[in-house]
Amino acid sequence: MSLQKGNTSRTRPQKHKNKSVFKNNLHDTSQRTKLVNSIQVSSVCVRCKEIIEWKIKYKKYKPLTQPKTCVKCGQKSVKQAYHVMCGDCGKTLGLCTKCCQNKDVVQAEPSEKEQIKLDNELKALIQALPERKRRTFFRYMEKKSKEGKNDSAQENEKDELMHKLNSLKLNDMDDFSDSDFDDSEDEK
Structure with a gap:
């Protein structure tokens, strides 16, 4: 380009053109x-x-x-x-x-190993639930998946799903309280 005042448009094409894309590991494999x-x-x-x-x-x-x-x-x-x-x-x-x-x-996406580990943990938690609570959790997941959300909301959605799963698991523990197994009531 010329340094001439007002000459901002180039009339010729670029002189040196790259024939191939730059690869940062082409010659350096350290x-x-x-x-x-x-x-x-x-x-x-x-x-x-x-x-x-x-x-x-x-x-x-x-x-x-x-x-x-x-x-x-x-x-x-x-x-x-x-x-x-x-x-x-x-x-x-x-x-x-x-x-x-x-x-x-x-936010960083989890690596493949971390994703597999998280999926296995989720499957184990779901399998530990009784059938009724498991179906409730699946209905909750379907309801959340139907709602269209952006990336930032997906992170909150994962937290909500884990919270719902934990609440279902805690409710499962509450169903079998110690009072259900007291022998003192049976003797009367």
Whole structure:
């Protein structure tokens, strides 16, 4: 482009064109590169997530060697690069841990192993319920799934489902109280 005043449109195409997409692990297969590529960016706003993902994609991300000091609690508990606040402070205050602004925070999706573990725990809890309570729980799940919700509401939905499951389990324990098995009443 010319430095001429008012000349903002280019007449020729770009001189150097990339023929292939940049791959950050093409020539570097070290442990550090594998570690950086496996990072899941979470507890930050959408814009900050895009920034950090860009750094990872184009090999500009530099991981921390030592924990940084959190700007809210003052502890050396920030373990992610480019973050200025620890995850605990970010959760309690509902802020992005990179820019410290009150925006919609993106939460990390559980890994496959964690998801399988959670599913197995849920199945075990459901199997422990009596049939009547189990059907009640399934009806409650169907009712919640029919209601269309966004991502932030899905996290609350999971908490609600676990709360409902625990309440059903507690009610199950209340059905069999100690008074049902007293021998003193039978002798009279």
